[in-house]
Each structure stands twice: as C-alpha cells, then as structure tokens.
Amino acid sequence: MDIEEYVNKIKSKKLNAVNTIKKVISKVKELNKEYNCFITICEDEALEQARLVDKNRKGRLAGVPVSVKDAICVKNVQATAGSKMLEGYVPPFDATVIQRLKDEGAIIIGKTSQDAFGFGSFSVNTNMSVPKNPFDKNRSAGGSSGGTACVTQLADFPHIGIGESTGGSISAPSSFCGVYGLTPTYGLNSRYGLIDYGNSLDKIGPICKSTHDTALVLNIISGNDPRDQTSLNSKKIDYTKFEDIKNYTIGLPKQYFQNISPSVKKSVEEVISVLKKLGIRFVEVDLKTTKYHIPAYYLIAMCEASTNLAKLDGVRYGSRTSFTDSDNYNDYYTSVRSKNFCAETKRRIIIGTFARMSGYRSQYYLKAMKVRTLIINDYKKAFEKVDCLLSPTMMFTAPRFDEIEKLDPLQEYQSDLLTCGPNLAGIPMINVPCGKDENGLPIGFHIIADHLNELKILSVANAYEEAMKK
Amino acid sequence: MIDEAKVKHVAELARLRLSSEEVTKFARQLNDVIESFKILDEVNVEGVEPSFHPIKTENVLREDNVEKCLDKKTVFKLACHKEDDYFKTPKIV
Numbered sequence: 001m002d003i004e005e006y007v008n009k010i011k012s013k014k015l016n017a018v019n020t021i022k023k024v025i026s027k028v029k030e031l032n033k034e035y036n037c038f039i040t041i042c043e044d045e046a047l048e049q050a051r052l053v054d055k056n057r058k059g060r061l062a063g064v065p066v067s068v069k070d071a072i073c074v075k076n077v078q079a080t081a082g083s084k085m086l087e088g089y090v091p092p093f094d095a096t097v098i099q100r101l102k103d104e105g106a107i108i109i110g111k112t113s114q115d116a117f118g119f120g121s122f123s124v125n126t127n128m129s130v131p132k133n134p135f136d137k138n139r140s141a142g143g144s145s146g147g148t149a150c151v152t153q154l155a156d157f158p159h160i161g162i163g164e165s166t167g168g169s170i171s172a173p174s175s176f177c178g179v180y181g182l183t184p185t186y187g188l189n190s191r192y193g194l195i196d197y198g199n200s201l202d203k204i205g206p207i208c209k210s211t212h213d214t215a216l217v218l219n220i221i222s223g224n225d226p227r228d229q230t231s232l233n234s235k236k237i238d239y240t241k242f243e244d245i246k247n248y249t250i251g252l253p254k255q256y257f258q259n260i261s262p263s264v265k266k267s268v269e270e271v272i273s274v275l276k277k278l279g280i281r282f283v284e285v286d287l288k289t290t291k292y293h294i295p296a297y298y299l300i301a302m303c304e305a306s307t308n309l310a311k312l313d314g315v316r317y318g319s320r321t322s323f324t325d326s327d328n329y330n331d332y333y334t335s336v337r338s339k340n341f342c343a344e345t346k347r348r349i350i351i352g353t354f355a356r357m358s359g360y361r362s363q364y365y366l367k368a369m370k371v372r373t374l375i376i377n378d379y380k381k382a383f384e385k386v387d388c389l390l391s392p393t394m395m396f397t398a399p400r401f402d403e404i405e406k407l408d409p410l411q412e413y414q415s416d417l418l419t420c421g422p423n424l425a426g427i428p429m430i431n432v433p434c435g436k437d438e439n440g441l442p443i444g445f446h447i448i449a450d451h452l453n454e455l456k457i458l459s460v461a462n463a464y465e466e467a468m469k470k
Numbered sequence: 471m472i473d474e475a476k477v478k479h480v481a482e483l484a485r486l487r488l489s490s491e492e493v494t495k496f497a498r499q500l501n502d503v504i505e506s507f508k509i510l511d512e513v514n515v516e517g518v519e520p521s522f523h524p525i526k527t528e529n530v531l532r533e534d535n536v537e538k539c540l541d542k543k544t545v546f547k548l549a550c551h552k553e554d555d556y557f558k559t560p561k562i563v
Contacts, residue, residue: 354480
C-alpha cells in the first residue's frame, strides 16, 4: 500500500491510526532487536499523535509513521545525534521539518541510529548503537543516516524516513539499503532544530520507498523558514508533478566512473541503456575539479564541526558529571567532552581546530573555501549543457564490519568521492536503487542537478522507476 | 606536519584530554589526513572569492517585535547543575 492509498483509508475511517501505530511500534521493536536501527522508539508520543489523527482525520500524511535521524529534534523525545555527549537531552521543541510533518498528520515513531554528529560513511563512528544492513547483518547500513535508511527498507508498512546529509549521509545509506534518498539544494529545507555538523553544508531530506513518496515529503517539508537564516525564499512547486524527460540531456562525469566495482559499473550501464530507450541523450562531462572534492569538503566540514561542537560543555543539557567547589571550569568542560566524544569526533575536532589556527587558516580553511568556488563553477559549467548528471552513488556496495574496522580514517573519507562534490556545491541529488550485486546487496545510482532543480532529478528517478515496473 | 606535541596542544585548545595511546594513534592518522589536504596547494585561486555558502544567501531581517521564546522553567529543566535562575558551573576565575 503506498502512502496516498493508506492516508485515504485513514481519512475515510477504513483504518484506525491508533491500532495501526500500535502494530507498527510492536514491529519496529522487533526489528530494532535485530538491526539496531533506532536509538529511541517513542511509543507514548506516537500513540498520542495517533489519537489526534483519529480525532481529526486530516493532513496529507494522516497517520503515516515517520522515523527521524537522531540529530533532528523532536519535541519531548531524546536527541543524542548518535553521541553519548547528548545522552539524556530531550529537546523542548520540534525542528521545523518535524513541525511541518506533524501538521500534516504524520506520526513520529522513533529516532534512528547514526554516526555521532554525522561524522562517518558507515554509521560505525558512534558510542550509541550501530545499525546493520537489512540484506546482511554483518554489513553496514551506510552512514551517517544509516538507521533511517535501514528501517525504510525493512518497513513492510507505509513509512517515511527523514535523514540529513553534510557530505553524502543521505545518499550513502540509501544506496547501501536500496531505498530512495533525496538530498535537497542547500537552504531548501529549514535546518532549524538540527544538531549542526557543518552549517554551510547540512541539508535535511527524505528517505523513502518510492520517488512519489519522496516528492510528496519534499512538498511538505520544503519552503522558507524565518527561524533559519540560510533558508531560501524560492518559489513553491509541486514536486509530484513530474516532467516529461524525453528531451533531457544527461551528463556522465568521466571522473565518476573510475575505480568503480564491476557490479556497480555494470548496473549503472544498464540504467543508462534503460534511460536511452526513454529518449534521454547522454554526453560525457569533464569535471576537472573532482580530485579536490574530498580535501576541500573535509577541511570545510571539520572546521565548521569543531566550532559547532564547542558549545557542548556539559552544563546546559546532555551529559554532565559532578563537581566540587574546588574544581575548575576548564577541567570540568574538558573531562565531560573527553569522556563522551568517540574517537572520530575527537579526530574531527582536532583537525578542524588545527586548520583554523592562526598561521594555518589561510593555508587550509580559506583555501578550501576558494577551491569550493571553483568546484561550484565546474558544476555550473556542466549544467549549461546538460539537465542532470548521472553516476553511481557509491563506488561499491555495503562493506562488512570487519572490512570497515581495518580502514584508516583517510581511507574512510575517500569512500565519499562521488557524494561530497555535489554536497559541497549544495546542489540536489537523489539515490535511485538499480538492482543488486552478486552478494544480493543493493546498488544505487545518483542523479544530480543544478541548484533548485529537484523536479528534474525526481522526474528522471520516477521515469526509471516506472520503466522498471513494466 | 602534525606530530604528537602538536596533537596534544591542539587537543588542549579544543578542551579534549587524550590518553597517550590516543595521542600516538591520532598523530599518525591526522598527519596522513593533513598531508592529503596539501593537494589543494596546486590549485591557483588568485582572484577567486571564497564560497562561505554554496548558494547566494541574503541577510534576513524581521520587525523588531517581541516574540515568544522558550521560558526559563523549560530551559532549566534540561540542566542538572543550577541554582535559582542560573546555571551552576565549577569556578571559572
């Protein structure tokens, strides 16, 4: 049953939201025992919302269960962002995207597992819980929105996932779990109520089971928010009204097809032939700045992260420890942080602090910001000739946990090669599932477009999805 | 080059206390990462403006009216070290 059909049944009283949500909660509790997809399942709050839905029977998402990445605040539900540093923090407000979903009758069922503060590609860099891949429990669900993508794949009921991406945290888990994940243009969806990673990079987006569901959620959560200074004031459009893609030209960045695993390459080549039959023209594109994407991205992300995390002091909320009159503030602040941040969090704070230090700021931070301009220009130049770009989403399918353990941080960062460029440029992208590899693991492809061209990427995704149904 | 002494110094600035094992491990790992950033040195950025945001943003102003915000009681409920209407911390000076 798709979301619209389900919502119609709730509205026409053929289904009861409280009964449905009770069953959903019991199901996700079982799933969580096996897959660790949730940090918190908020049964009481969900049932309270369901009672309201049964009373009003209103909204485009009436009674639809929603799982939310833990870094996005939901009123009265613990938000740890995947870190013990924020354990026990219960936000007294809803993030704007959550408020908009609730206003349409959506029901938040829980907060999902992730890399602490979004710092990772495999959801293992956390001292909370590590989600497992829905197709093989010895493998990663991807990161950092791993729990959201995992539960979206496992849900055998109408379901919406909400993730957040800084450098690929919607695309990577969506690809590894075989679901649709849309990273919007920077500023299209409000960041108010998001526990920040990198302010100039963070984007909240939907992770769903179909293009149509993804577009419907984007219709609801997008739009200007005065509480977010970087929120765009763009024209509101209906993302479910897909365009005819027959005359589209799609660019294939040649640098994005190097070092790709053979099964991923084969699968994406098959996608291209399906889309060619639909009338799309393909051309090769040369993105010369590709080799600078990872260093520029990580420098900017770590600099911004290290300043954001300075506010976590163990005083106002989250983890804390006891102290006596003879203790001093700096020691207290240092000891709470040292105890509760995991290794990757500490590494990123140290690199970010180093790159912003006097004497290094121009060499690293400012240089990366200037290179970012060249990277944006590189994409803009490509979009003068093509409607969208297409590439694999990830270079490989979900790795095993024992393989991830052997990776050095630098090797882990390099796995983001195909996702961090568009994230750095703030342009929209969607992961579309396109088959499985020899181990039965999902493969995904990326469609990327210029700023605010979400309708184009959704239209291509939908055309492919429909073609594959035939 | 980032060595153990530098890791310790930067960690202290960022209010992190590292174990000696962490210092050794991080020095090697972070040095690899910092070295990998040096590829940016080859890019000519003369005359290029930095992009602090990926898309043009404009200043957002609103009327200077009093609006509702979180009340003190709600905010203080989140803290465990508090006294009257103040957060309580160890001595600062």
